[in-house]
Amino acid sequence: MSKKVIILNGSPRKNWNTYKMCESFANGVKESGNEAEIINLYDIDFKGCRSCFACKLKDGKNIGRCAYPDGLTPILDKIAQSDGVVFGTPIYYGDITGVMKSCVERLLFPFFEYKEGFPSIAPKKLKTAIIYTMNVDEKTCQDLYSATLNRFEWFVELVFSKPEKIFAYDTCQFTNYDKYVCECFDKVHKQKRKEEQFPIELEKAFNLGKSFV
């Protein structure tokens, strides 16, 4: 029976770096005979966790489930019923985007108990992957962002499974660098990255998608 993968795009831009990586991943999943759905989080009307703790109420009807009803509710349900979830996010201020963070608060928090070791009560140990795209190069990412990103990855593993990771570093941010005030990034270098390196990252996303579930 075919499996279903939900791919969350945490970038506001459709058809840019993060979306394209998500799309390539989705194509890989489909190539393997499974289903993939990309959800653009910026299209959804929702906010982060309200700290209502209904998901932790003793004998409560919302144990293990985010009780706050809004646009994210059907997506959380879809993820809970899926076989794998992919978090695609640009790096904003050295972290996942605010919208992705809000989604993750609502998705993960109900699924771990306030008990020794924070045991997971997720209905399934979903397969997980994270797609990061960013302006900086690999070394800068390692030096500056790895502690923050490791913390996010730790929570994903706590609830579901150890995430596979793919990175697109040193991405191109604009179609035409001449139109923007942008003196510290070299447009020739960025164009070269876009033409030579980004297709390689897309292929990595495709291959991971193909072997994911």
Ligand SMILES: Cc1cc2nc3c(=O)[nH]c(=O)nc-3n(C[C@H](O)[C@H](O)[C@H](O)COP(=O)(O)O)c2cc1C
């Ligand atoms: C508000 C904002 C903050 C950003 N902060 C960072 C950052 O801290 N580090 C970095 O490497 N790139 C940063 N970037 C660049 C994006 O992460 C990068 O261009 C990414 O590939 C964009 O993804 P997209 O093309 O899907 O929108 C930032 C971009 C924006 C708009």
